[in-house]
Amino acid sequence: MSHDQAVEIEGLRHYFNVRGSLVHAIDRIDMTIEAGQFVCLAGPSGCGKTTLLRLLAGFMRPSEGTITVGGERVRRPSAERGVVFQQPMLYPWLNVRKNVELGPKLRGVGAKERRAEAERYLTMVGLSDFGDRRPYELSGGMQQRCQIARVLTNDPDIVLMDEPFGALDALTRERLQNELLDIWRATGKTILFITHSVDEAVFLGSRVLVMSPRPGRVVLDEPALFSEPGEQIAAERIRAMPEYNRLRERVRQAIQETPTAAAATG
Amino acid sequence: MAQPVTTVTTSGPTPVAPPGAPRRGSGRGRSTSWLIRISVLVFTIVAWWLVTELKLIRPLYLPGPGAVWHAFVQANSDHQVAPGVNRIVRGAQNYYLWEHLVASLQRIAVGVGAAIVVGIPLGLMMSTVKWIGIVTEPYLNFLRSLPPLGYIGLLIVWFGIGDTSKIWLLFLAAFPPITMATISGVRGVREDQVNAVLSLGASRRQALTSVTIPATLPEVLNGIRVAVGFAWTTVVAAELNNGIPGIGGLAYLSGTQLQTPLTIACIIVIGVAAVALDGIIKLLETVLVPWRGKA
Ligand SMILES: Nc1ncnc2c1ncn2[C@@H]1O[C@H](COP(=O)(O)OP(=O)(O)OP(=O)(O)O)[C@@H](O)[C@H]1O
Numbered sequence: 001m002s003h004d005q006a007v008e009i010e011g012l013r014h015y016f017n018v019r020g021s022l023v024h025a026i027d028r029i030d031m032t033i034e035a036g037q038f039v040c041l042a043g044p045s046g047c048g049k050t051t052l053l054r055l056l057a058g059f060m061r062p063s064e065g066t067i068t069v070g071g072e073r074v075r076r077p078s079a080e081r082g083v084v085f086q087q088p089m090l091y092p093w094l095n096v097r098k099n100v101e102l103g104p105k106l107r108g109v110g111a112k113e114r115r116a117e118a119e120r121y122l123t124m125v126g127l128s129d130f131g132d133r134r135p136y137e138l139s140g141g142m143q144q145r146c147q148i149a150r151v152l153t154n155d156p157d158i159v160l161m162d163e164p165f166g167a168l169d170a171l172t173r174e175r176l177q178n179e180l181l182d183i184w185r186a187t188g189k190t191i192l193f194i195t196h197s198v199d200e201a202v203f204l205g206s207r208v209l210v211m212s213p214r215p216g217r218v219v220l221d222e223p224a225l226f227s228e229p230g231e232q233i234a235a236e237r238i239r240a241m242p243e244y245n246r247l248r249e250r251v252r253q254a255i256q257e258t259p260t261a262a263a264a265t266g
Numbered sequence: 267m268a269q270p271v272t273t274v275t276t277s278g279p280t281p282v283a284p285p286g287a288p289r290r291g292s293g294r295g296r297s298t299s300w301l302i303r304i305s306v307l308v309f310t311i312v313a314w315w316l317v318t319e320l321k322l323i324r325p326l327y328l329p330g331p332g333a334v335w336h337a338f339v340q341a342n343s344d345h346q347v348a349p350g351v352n353r354i355v356r357g358a359q360n361y362y363l364w365e366h367l368v369a370s371l372q373r374i375a376v377g378v379g380a381a382i383v384v385g386i387p388l389g390l391m392m393s394t395v396k397w398i399g400i401v402t403e404p405y406l407n408f409l410r411s412l413p414p415l416g417y418i419g420l421l422i423v424w425f426g427i428g429d430t431s432k433i434w435l436l437f438l439a440a441f442p443p444i445t446m447a448t449i450s451g452v453r454g455v456r457e458d459q460v461n462a463v464l465s466l467g468a469s470r471r472q473a474l475t476s477v478t479i480p481a482t483l484p485e486v487l488n489g490i491r492v493a494v495g496f497a498w499t500t501v502v503a504a505e506l507n508n509g510i511p512g513i514g515g516l517a518y519l520s521g522t523q524l525q526t527p528l529t530i531a532c533i534i535v536i537g538v539a540a541v542a543l544d545g546i547i548k549l550l551e552t553v554l555v556p557w558r559g560k561a
């Protein structure tokens with residue numbers, strides 16, 4: 001596992017202009033995300049998580065500061081930074097399979113090859129029987145899984161996920177968490193994973209970040225219990241560990257200390 | 267009228283859909299609404315017939331249904347100029363009524379076709395290239411607000427009294443709604459739909475062809491529907507001068523010659539044809555953009 005810097009954020013500030021007045025969404029973030037890290041980002045609603053993700057994705061330019069990925073300044077969206085949106089962004093004129101194949105298709109990958117890849121991830125997210133359906137014929141959670149399959153099929157180096165499992169039932173959620181961990185362990189992708197669940201933030205990744213709102217700042221940045229993809233321990237054992245519960249408590253505290261805490265605990 | 271739920275007939279008018287199967291509108295609701303429509307139609311015709319039969323209105327102003335039907339049949343066949351006169355003429359004004367209709371439909375097809383070919387790319391350019399939009403939008407709004415009758419005279423001076431000026435008129439009436447619909451469609455595309463495809467590695471051009479254009483399609487089809495409606499209302503204006511063959515021209519000419527039954531027959535034919543064409547485009551919408559209103 002190489003430890004070169006995947007993402008470098010320097011002096012990042014972002015303002016939104018809302019009818020003449022400035023909304024200070026991100027105050028000052030300086031941080032490095034190393035290649036292969038699985039970073040979980042938690043924080044109360046409206047603290048700037050999505051804003052940070054959109055800046056990393058290249059959907060907008062920061063008001064101040066710079067973001068570099070692999071030594072290159074982020075200026076526009078790119079296939080190397082896949083995005084799972086908070087609201088599924090599927091195309092209703094394509095069926096589920098064609099949505100999932102879209103990335104490889106745009107790059108000119110042959111039909112057979114991209115179909116196989118798409119089928120693999122559709123099976124992984126449990127949608128292999130729904131390939132011929134249109135996205136609007138799926139439930140919200142199924143749409144979200146389809147979106148995840150589409151991003152993974154495109155095989156980006158960095159995966160930016162905005163509350164990807166928020167709309168899923170507990171069982172599906174747990175299964176997909178494990179699948180995501182397996183993919184991470186197998187490929188060493190860099191993952192930024194936004195979540196509202198303290199448990200998920202502590203359990204899932206190799207590093208936990210907590211942001212506070214107005215202006216958005218990083219108030220907690222700690223390694224999670226297992227910082228290497230190689231380590232694989234049963235979930236029940238992790239949850240029984242005192243370190244796990246201590247970290248969980250610290251994360252919860254960090255979120256609660258922020259001004260609009262009520263909305264965030266979960 | 268109770269239908270046994272257990273027997274599943276394959277040819278029944280309202281097959282019982284299994285739970286969860288996609289349903290295109292409720293079959294029963296649809297058949298009642300048709301029943302109501304047909305009853306209203308029958309009632310209207312009977313009322314019309316009564317009013318004329320009781321001579322409440324002079325036949326010159328409002329001929330009865332029988333006279334209109336007779337005019338309709340005559341206009342579609344070879345018949346005597348007048349009862350007892352032995353000269354046989356063809357339809358009305360030397361064309362059958364359906365030939366008048368086809369002539370108008372052809373003009374509409376060419377005019378609206380040209381409007382689609384010009385209007386959609388223009389709308390795409392106006393909404394994606396900022397300066398083109400800024401420069402052309404006022405002219406488009408200007409043209410859109412002009413009544414076609416206002417400039418038909420000018421078009422005749424420019425393009426002659428033949429078909430060219432009529433098609434120009436239909437084109438000029440039809441392309442602003444298509445262009446406006448394209449522009450509003452492009453502006454309505456969610457930013458993140460484009461962001462998503464760019465994050466999948468699409469170039470700007472690929473984003474345009476694989477997301478912006480299909481996402482705009484529902485609005486464009488709607489614009490075409492509006493444009494065809496416009497074209498129908500304009501076709502009479504287009505055919506006021508030298509409009510034979512042409513259903514609009516015939517309606518106008520027969521009116522000036524006091525053949526009111528034929529005028530009314532023409533009006534009914536125009537109305538039915540317009541509604542039918544609109545229905546076809548609606549059908550096309552359900553086939554081409556099944557996601558409309560759902561995503
Ligand atoms: N496009 C925008 N225009 C104006 N203000 C915005 C915009 N997007 C976000 N904001 C503001 O920036 C702040 C951060 O928003 P952001 O969407 O990043 O929050 P979040 O942490 O993702 O919240 P949630 O957990 O509810 O998704 C909020 O105060 C929000 O009102």
Ligand SMILES: [Mg+2]
Pocket residue numbers: 049050051086162
């Ligand atoms: Mg958000």
